[in-house]
Amino acid sequence: MSARNQLPIVVVGAGSGGVVVASRLAADPSISVLLLESRSALGGSSLRNYMVGMTGMHDDYEWERDFRCTGWNWDAARKTFAAMPDILHAVQPSEAGQVDVALVEAAVAAGIPRGEHVARDSYSNQGAGFCSLTMRNGVRHSVLETYLAPLGNQTNMSVRVNAVVDSVVMEAARAVGVRLAGGEYIEARGVVVCAGALATPVLLRRSGIDRPGIGVGLQDHPSFAMTMALRQQQQSAIRIGANVRTSSQKGNADIHVLSLNETDESGMFGALIAGVMRVYSRGEVKYDLASGTGVAMFNQLSDERDREAMRDAARFTYKLASSNSVSRIAGAVLSDTDGTPAQWLSDATDNEIDNWVLRQVGAYSHAACSCAMGNSSDDMAVVNARAEVIECQNLWLCDASILPTLPRANTHLPVVMVANRVSEMLLETLSESS
Ligand SMILES: Cc1cc2nc3c(=O)[nH]c(=O)nc-3n(C[C@H](O)[C@H](O)[C@H](O)COP(=O)(O)OP(=O)(O)OC[C@H]3O[C@@H](n4cnc5c(N)ncnc54)[C@H](O)[C@@H]3O)c2cc1C
Known part of the structure; x- marks a missing residue:
């Protein structure tokens, strides 16, 4: 050698x-x-x-x-x-949080088939079920x-x-x-x-x-959250325990909605997080020669196809958020951190949704x-x-x-x-x- x-x-x-x-x-x-x-x-x-x-x-x-x-x-x-x-642990109904359960119920009521193995299912364009998490023995x-x-x-x-x-x-x-x-x-x-x-x-x-x-x-998956003021404090140890996959009008399996059982330590707020999963917008890590550092510019939603899918994601997520299952656990659903009730989304125009999404959109990490x-x-x-x-x-x-x-x-x-x-x-x- x-x-x-x-x-x-x-x-x-x-x-x-x-x-x-x-x-x-x-x-x-x-x-x-x-x-x-x-x-x-x-x-x-x-x-x-x-x-x-x-x-x-x-x-x-x-x-x-x-x-x-x-x-x-x-x-x-x-x-x-x-x-x-x-190493995937399938979240059991007994472990799931209240937001997880409400999300799955709401999605099934909205016509999404119940899928036990959304995590490993690489063919179905739709499915609602509990997550598989990379964990063992809790x-x-x-x-x-x-x-x-x-x-x-x-x-x-x-x-x-x-x-x-x-x-x-x-x-x-x-x-x-x-x-x-x-x-x-x-x-x-x-x-x-x-x-x-x-x-x-x-x-x-x-x-x-x-x-x-x-x-x-x-690239990153563009996402937004609708926050829920919960009626009862969150009890589950699972942070995110359910996932819904559906399709936008022009795409397949390109929308995910996840349940966040608690957004802060009070345990009194949960959220539905929606992401557009088929991403066309592209950005750049810009390099600065003088300092030898870089700045990430994602340019999220710069491509019209992502904005269209995001509109569908917003309407679908609002449908879930305004369901009986979610109303049972949440006294209010908010569309931003200023506390605006999400009801306006029920009859929002494309333009209104686009403007809201552009303000709310964040990276999915x-x-x-x-x-x-x-x-x-x-x-x-x-x-x-x-x-x-x-x-x-x-x-x-x-x-x-x-x-x-x-x-x-x-x-x-x-x-x-x-x-x-x-x-x-x-x-x-x-x-x-x-
Ligand atoms: C908050 C958060 C939540 C997420 N949730 C999920 C999830 O639920 N499910 C999922 O599938 N994915 C999730 N992801 C995404 C997923 O974890 C990442 O896509 C994946 O881990 C990226 O792996 P990587 O090897 O590219 O980078 P990383 O895992 O980030 O590894 C890069 C490593 O390089 C080190 N490093 C950087 N620069 C240097 C240097 N100059 N010298 C030496 N070391 C250096 C960093 O410290 C880091 O340890 C999440 C990510 C984040 C941040």
Whole structure:
């Protein structure tokens, strides 16, 4: 083995993507792995997300057809999802909160079929049911428990927290190490950047990599909330326990409504959160050369198709919010944080809804697509179908940034699926080069 091959593969960022790729590489004792995390704890967003587990719809993953990413299609995604450790806990009616129960009842009354397995059902355009959460025995099961813990004290894997990577050190387009914010240089066999959709493009730019697609194409699911003043204090330990999937007039399975059992510590407020899941609007992580930092601009609802779907989502969510099931648990439903009763939505015009949505819209915390995977001949693609940064050697990306488009799902499990596939490709590449 050459001296360079004995150096560690440095994985930057210990979130959903980074922990999976570091752990899967370290499962091969011939590969040395160093996982660097800027925060004081590992886990990234998987440690603080709402645990809603979902795979998305089958045609969300036809990336070979839609983006010329060879080998990326539903069949491959489905097999990878199926091979992943099953950590989904189906919320039981006895565990569900009052908002969860009211949401499912209201949706069924509105004609949505009751679906027991909305989380894993990648074909039905409609369904209402309790969520599947990434938890076991009542506690969160993040990528740490699923992927890192089984490695035990394996000696070929080192982990450092509070290690802020400033840049990847490149020599003639080849990644040879990383530089930490304090100046320390760490030599590497190769570098896998997994800093998340907002930080990864900034890190690449700071490293002097300048493909035009870096930062461009950023997406999130646009969402809004209708808040409920509950008649009785929330009792369930489950934060979000039910999900409804339906279709807008022009789309399929492109609207989700989730129940938030409590919005604050008083336990006296809940909410219905609606999201448009098929997203056309795209933004950018803008890089500021002088400061070496980036600003995320999502441009949500800049595409008319997203505004149309959002209108349908608003009317559908109001229908659920004004149902008997919700009235039984909530004395009032509010359309904004100023306390405006949501009744005005009953006969609102398209224009009124558009204006309201533009004021209320927020991100779903599903930032992705800022360093998209694509064909090597596509100028705007940042990584190829093997997650290699195009025109660079020994440099890979493996996080939400490389999704070419958002799936119609909360993004944790899709990122874990992608990270599993990228890990397999990396293992193959590393075994060929050793
Ligand atoms: C509040 C919240 C709620 C969510 N709820 C859900 C949900 O219920 N269900 C779901 O499926 N998805 C949910 N998501 C989304 C999902 O968790 C993310 O899409 C997914 O975890 C992203 O994984 P990632 O690897 O791309 O990034 P992350 O998991 O964010 O990991 C990136 C890591 O890189 C580290 N890092 C960044 N810069 C550097 C640097 N310079 N040096 C070293 N380390 C660095 C970060 O600290 C972080 O640990 C939620 C997200 C949030 C934030």
